[in-house]
Amino acid sequence: MKFSDMPYQRIDFDTTKKQFEEIIREFANASSGEEQFEIHKKYYQISNEVETMITIAQIRHDIDTKDEFYDKEQAYYDEITPILSNLKVKYKKQMYESPYKSYLENKIGQVAFKNIEISLKAYDEKLIPLMQEENTLITSYDKLIASASIDWDGETLNLSLIKKYLTNQDREVRQKAYDKFCEFFEENADELDDIYDKLVKNRTRQARELGYDNYLQLGYYRMNRNCYDIKMVESFRNQIKKYFVPFAESLHNRRKERLGITKLSYIDEGVYFLNGNPTPIGTPDEIMEQGQKMYSELSDETKEFFDFMTENQLFDVLGRKTKKAGGYMTYLPLYHAPFIFANFNGTSGDIDVITHECGHAFQGYISGKDPIKEHADITMETAEIHSMSMEFFTEPWMKQFFAERTDDYLSMHLEAAAAFIPYGCMVDEFQHIVYGNPDMTPKERHYAWNQLEKVYRPHMDYSGSAFFEKGGFWQKQLHIYDYPLYYIDYCIAQTCAFQYKVWMDENFEEAWKSYIKLCNLSASDFFTNMVKEVGLDSPFENRCIEEIVNKLKNRM
Structure with missing residues (x-):
């Protein structure tokens, strides 16, 4: 339907x-x-x-x-x-x-x-x-972010629609766009701090009502972490600091040289090439048509899935002024139907929607056929393997979207995926600090973020932005407000997706069979068991992160 x-x-x-x-x-x-x-x-x-x-x-x-x-x-x-x-x-x-x-x-x-x-x-x-x-506080944050009304040369944009100007090849345009972007957050700084302060205190009260010292243990339970704990996550983050941060910094240095600049300002953070980032060709309708062609060629299973999504209009991807920011996949169990929500804005992120979010939706479509409903209750680190790996499995079709700039896109995607992991771990450690010290003031939280930036992203230069310099970057990350302690799941999953990337480069067919097996396993087993069953290494194992970094170095 x-x-x-x-x-x-x-x-x-x-x-x-x-x-x-x-x-x-x-x-x-x-x-x-x-x-x-x-x-x-x-x-x-x-x-x-x-x-x-x-x-x-x-x-x-x-x-x-x-x-x-x-x-x-x-x-x-x-x-x-x-x-x-x-x-x-x-x-x-x-x-x-x-x-x-x-x-x-x-x-x-x-x-x-x-x-x-x-x-x-x-x-x-x-x-x-x-x-x-x-719930009311979360909704108030979402509505505040969605309320942004930014004048751009006579056109009214929200935070999603202005993003394409944040990565414009002209640094002056990027500076202007960031000024307007940050202006919204500065104007709403007190309300953003107030909402988050109330959320932290509310979640802490919930935890203490159940007998926990703070929200961290309760948060892990609510994230359904059934096979790893806080200490294992801390050990994972420490491995990222030791092996991935230096690797990511080398990629940032390479990008800096490519851009011909002496330091990476915040206005350069999302830019990878002097002539601008590759952008998809065609209208949104044409992009969706190419997506259907791509999935029809990838496998019989993905063809069936994407045809179902298209026939039943289970995409809403066009950016609009009053639309909620961000993107997600959700599921309608009565109709065995995934649904993809996104905001196309003319950047390469539009293609990520039909790779990343379709990875989620494809697995949801498969698990929806399982009569045991509990098997669909996948934990988030597993769910993100489905999405992040699909980004790599669809690489052979990227020429349909980027034409002569396909190689640029593939290079940018791999670099961005690698650079993301330190950022994701920083988001996670920030939340552990905040919920471990719930009486921190808003100013102390901003200071804590700034200190973590020095550890995880030492290349970043926020000079010129009062909002970013005070340590406010995290307030644009809706997961921190809406889905506490979620973000580390992206990092854990990305290390598995990188393993699939290495594997598919060597033997695409075998890697794809493993991926389909993982999708079918769904939540019938624990994450740490399933990754081994499909031929991957657990990110929590010693040397796993070091080995991934060494293999990626050979591909960059």
């Missing part, structure tokens, strides 16, 4: 609550594992209905943040979603404590029960008011 034709009906809380209470009662009275599993299928049906309606409302709200109807719907779900989550936890608690647990575990897997165990540590009914407040 086309997305525009999908009916929307607000979830009636009282009705849904009664449905959950009924299956909880049925489950408790069941006399066998077989009977409980049949009841569990009813749980799937209710959950799918609820999740689909909430997701439709979210997408339509994000498409136009000024839409009054869906603005009210989003506010409604900000309020009731924590209560619905609590009902789900009550149901899952019965599963976890079932006398027929072994039968159920055989049906839906050990990972699912480990995730239930984690969820019981992460939620409690008493947290509902705080979770509602947290």
Whole structure:
């Protein structure tokens, strides 16, 4: 069904609550594992209905943040979603404590029960008011970012649409664009600090209500980290500091020489060539048509997937003034349909949408066919392998999008992917500092960010920007506000995607088979097991990062 034709009906809380209470009662009275599993299928049906309606409302709200109807719907779900989550936890608690647990575990897997165990540590009914407040704060940040109205030579742009000028080949244009970009953040500095301060304190209160010292352990549970912990992540970041930061700095130095400048200012950060970054050819419609051709040639599975997405209008990728910033893939379980939301802006990022986000969507399309719903509950580091690896697997088709500048794009993409890892780890360490010290003032948080810049990105020069010089760069990173502790997943996944890059350069067919296997495994096993099963090294293992760096050096 086309997305525009999908009916929307607000979830009636009282009705849904009664449905959950009924299956909880049925489950408790069941006399066998077989009977409980049949009841569990009813749980799937209710959950799918609820999740689909909430997701439709979210997408339509994000498409136009000024839409009054869906603005009210989003506010409604900000309020009731924590209560619905609590009902789900009550149901899952019965599963976890079932006398027929072994039968159920055989049906839906050990990972699912480990995730239930984690969820019981992460939620409690008493947290509902705080979770509602947290949702409202997140929405307020998203709406503030979406409200940016930047005058550009008589044209009104938002933060997504001005990005193409931030990487213009003319340094004067870039400077002008950054001045306007930063002006928005400077004008809203107090509100940005206030929202984040309230979020940190809110999340800390939630954690302490559950008996944790701070939000970090609760945050790991909410990120569903079921096979690695804080110490393992810290060790991973230390490996990045030791091996990847020097490597990334060498790439920045090479780029600096290519641009003919003596230092990399913030206005040069996203620029890779003196004649400007490669940009995609063709209109958005033509780009999507080329995307369909690319996926039809990549494999039978990707052809089926992309045709389904196109026929059912499951893309909304054009940038618009009142559209939420950023991009994502989400899923509509009633229709077994992924949906891709993005903001095309005329940069190479438009192509990343049909590689990165389609990597997510392709895996979602595959896992949606699995009758065991829990197998789709992938952890984020696994999800990002699907997306980041697809960026590399589609490289043979980049000529369709970049023509004579294809080699420039491929070089830029590899450099940018490598340079990203130190930044992503910096975002993660910043959040560990913030949530480990929740009483920090906004000024102290900005100072902490500045100190981390010296460790992870020593090449950066923010001279001339009051906003960046004070340590405000992180406030444009919506993950820090909306999805706490998420960002390290990108870094872990990128190291796996690099392994696929090396592998596909040697044997594309074997690497692709491994990738398809990983997509099919979904969440049927733990991340650390699955990467080994498909022939990759775990990023947490000793020497893994060092070996990746050495292999990348040979390709640059």
